[in-house]
Amino acid sequence: MKPTLAPLALTLALLCPASANYLPPDVAGKEAPAKKKKPKKPAPYVPPIIGSASDTKVTIEAIAYLDHGEMQKVLGHDPGEGFLIVQVKFKPAPGETIRVDLDDFLLRSDRSGEISRPLEAAQIAGTSVMVVSSQGGSQGTPTTEQRRVPIGVPGGIPGGTNPDGSPQGMPLPNQSPNVGSATADTSDAVASIEERGKKNTPLLNALKEKILPTGETDKEVSGLLYFQIEGRQRPKDIELVYRKSPPRVSVRFVDPNKKK
16 A cells, blocks of 8 residues: 555644645645535425415405415416416405405415515516606695606516515605605505516416406406515414405415325
8 A cells, every 4th residue: 555644744734734734745736526416305395275265345365386386387477586476356345346456465484574565567578677756845836746666577577575564665645756855745656567668478468368357346256366475484474454444354365185
């Protein structure tokens, strides 16, 4: 067996610190083996979860899709990362006519504390901006201004929300876009979505086709709601809230495969 000087070098390094930089011929020039990176584990499969709730005015049945593959199946296309899709069946009580608006719904996560409002199709797959219009002035002189704020980033994911549910970076109710200006105390801010000219894509068409219909109805309507929410979510952490019906209707979800 060929003798090695590695043990001798170690002994010298312990007895004489000055020799710590010495490497024997059979060790010098050899690089330490690179550590192998562990492959990322795929996200565990989460089956669609169901929930329902009702009051004297409306009954809501919902199916939430937490698994990316399941979202692709129900939509027919890949919506991208960072989204959660909820299929909603909205049924007014007999004799009730209700106006359905997307902003009447909220999705809450007990795990992360996130609050998300439904997204329009163009916010996911299109190019759109949020137009902020401010009217009125502190001296009673009517003034009008507009500011266009991009709501999409590469990939179409908009920003998060404030604690009251309003988009981050946008003015709060009764707050002017130009805080600190002479008209900030009395001007009103109105936000709206403006779509820019972009050709429809298969994903955009599917999102528009399957979204929950809005408007007044006295009959059952159904469709999809698209939410932006980060991280893995557990079925017990998700809550869908319908805000128009007093008191609010809260839908909690149950994993159908979980043993009772």
